[in-house]
Amino acid sequence: MRYFILLLLVLCSKPVLSQELTATEVLDKSIEFHDPNGQWKQFNGSFEIIMETPNSSDRLSTIELNIPKEQFILAVSKDDTNYAYSFDKQNCTITLNGSSEISDKDKEELRLNCDRGLMMRNYYTYLYGLPMKMKDPGAHLDPKVDKKTFKGKEYLVLKITYDENVGKDVWYFYFDPATYAMEVYQFYHDEQKGDGEYILLEGLEGIHGVKMPKTRAWYYNKDDKYLGTDVLKASR
Numbered sequence: 001m002r003y004f005i006l007l008l009l010v011l012c013s014k015p016v017l018s019q020e021l022t023a024t025e026v027l028d029k030s031i032e033f034h035d036p037n038g039q040w041k042q043f044n045g046s047f048e049i050i051m052e053t054p055n056s057s058d059r060l061s062t063i064e065l066n067i068p069k070e071q072f073i074l075a076v077s078k079d080d081t082n083y084a085y086s087f088d089k090q091n092c093t094i095t096l097n098g099s100s101e102i103s104d105k106d107k108e109e110l111r112l113n114c115d116r117g118l119m120m121r122n123y124y125t126y127l128y129g130l131p132m133k134m135k136d137p138g139a140h141l142d143p144k145v146d147k148k149t150f151k152g153k154e155y156l157v158l159k160i161t162y163d164e165n166v167g168k169d170v171w172y173f174y175f176d177p178a179t180y181a182m183e184v185y186q187f188y189h190d191e192q193k194g195d196g197e198y199i200l201l202e203g204l205e206g207i208h209g210v211k212m213p214k215t216r217a218w219y220y221n222k223d224d225k226y227l228g229t230d231v232l233k234a235s236r
Contacts, residue, residue, distance in 0.1 A: 023145050023158050029180040030131045030173075039209035040132045043067045046235040047128070047207045053228035062235060063124055072121045083110060085117035092117055128212055128232075131173065131182050134158075138166035150174055150184055151200070169196065182213070186221060196221045205232045 044066045051059040064073040075084040092114035096102045142159035155174035174184035186198035203214030218227040
C-alpha cells in the first residue's frame with residue numbers, strides 16, 4: 001500500500017510541472033496586476049518625478065502624456081533652471097525659463113535639443129509604461145522563465161531583447177511569484193562584461209488606473225554602486 005501511494009504521488013506530480021506558466025503567461029499576469037483595466041494604451045494624464053542623486057540637488061520632472069494623441073511634455077526644474085520639451089507627434093518645441101529664445105551657449109550647456117528630447121520621451125514612456133511596454137513591436141520575449149534569487153528573494157525572471165533599431169541592451173525583469181508585481185529590472189550593454197545597471201522598485205502609485213512603482217533606486221551591476229532614486233507621485 002505504501003509503495004502504491006508513492007507511485008501515485010510520482011504520477012500526480014507530472015501534470016503539475018506541465019502547468020508551470022510560460023513567459024507570455026507570466027507577462028500577461030504582470031500586466032493584469034499593473035494595468036488591470038487596460039488603461040495604458042489610452043493613458044492621458046500627468047505625474048511628477050523627484051530625482052534624488054548623491055552630492056546633487058533634487059530635480060523635479062513633470063510629465064504630461066497623452067498616448068492616443070501622441071503628445072508628450074517634459075517640464076524639468078532644478079535649482080534656478082526650468083526647461084521643457086513638448087512633442088505633438090513628431091513636432092518638437094523647447095523652452096528655457098519660459099522662453100523659446102535660447103542661446104547657443106545655453107543649448108550646449110544644458111544639452112537642449114530635440115534629439116535629446118526624443119530620447120527623454122522614449123525613456124520616460126518606456127519605464128513608466130512597464131511591463132506593458134514589453135509587448136511593443138521590436139521587443140522579443142525569451143520563452144524561458146527563469147527562477148532567480150535576488151537580494152534574498154526568489155523571483156520569476158523574463159528576458160527581453162530588441163531589434164537593433166529599437167535598442168541594443170539586454171533586459172531582465174523580476175516578478176513576485178505570488179502577485180506578479182514587477183519588483184526589479186536590470187539591463188546590460190554587454191552582458192559578458194557585466195556592465196549596465198539594476199533598479200529596485202518599491203511601493204506602488206496609482207496613476208490614472210495604472211499601478212506604477214513608487215520609487216526606483218538605481219545601482220551599477222558591477223559593484224552595486226548607488227546612483228540615485230526616482231520618487232513618483234501624482235501631479236498636484
